[in-house]
Amino acid sequence: MNPTVRSKAGLFMLEFTLMLLIFAVSSTVILRLFAAADRVQQQAEAADAALNYAQCAIERLKACDGTDAALLEILGSGDSQWLDAGFLPVSDPQQAVYLARADYLKEDSEGGRLIEGEILIQQAGAGTEQPPLCSLPFGIFYPAERGNAA
């Protein structure tokens, strides 16, 4: 074989391999970029949804009459509630994606009832050392005139 032709074929192979290598590396980088973007967007969406749920819970608390039964219905038994992916309450913890906890204190006086606390929303199964998706403080006063004091 002509040595010039052999060297040309070798050069072609080298060039082709180099091109494939560049293509492989670039594809990996691009895929990682898209994956990172998707992950960040999902985190933002989860945080927004968690905040929305916490706000809805607070609005529901404001609208209720402030009795123990009403608080229990909204905040759940044991001050926590299991939620599905759509932030709707589920009775079975196995189906839950999120856990909403409401740490609150009741303060009853002649004027009415004040409840103060914080709603925390966490990924189900995430340990307590994990930061919650959202934490929203609240304070709601139910005047005694409405007949809902302690």
Place this chain on the structure above:
Amino acid sequence: MRIYGLSIVMVLILLCLTVFGVLSLASAQAERTLSEKNAEHLTQYALCDAEAQRMLAEVHAAAASIDQPRKLPALLDAMAYSCTVLDNGQVAVRYETARQGQLSITVELTVGPGRDISVESYRLNVQTDGAVERPSLWQG
């Protein structure tokens, strides 16, 4: 010659995809920043609201604890609430919560002779520290 043409096309495609990937990541980051700012703003509002409700509870407790309505202004004054006795015998109370970031809430309420309390205004204030200048109106 053909391999060069292919290389150029491939490099262009990779370049385009990289640009789209970076733009997508930047957009997602911006969305997350917006989400964090929204959460911060809502937390500040919630803290102000909680404090306003606590103060409302204090006024209700004060009104419920006295036997005669005329004692209320002195009691509320002692509790550092700003109050005025109106001509019709009602007591107007006004308070503002501590500032959380740029937000605070101002509440105005009236206490009637029968110690009935009605909230007249529950207003959110946004302070800008003069950082945002209000443009003057064009006078023509």
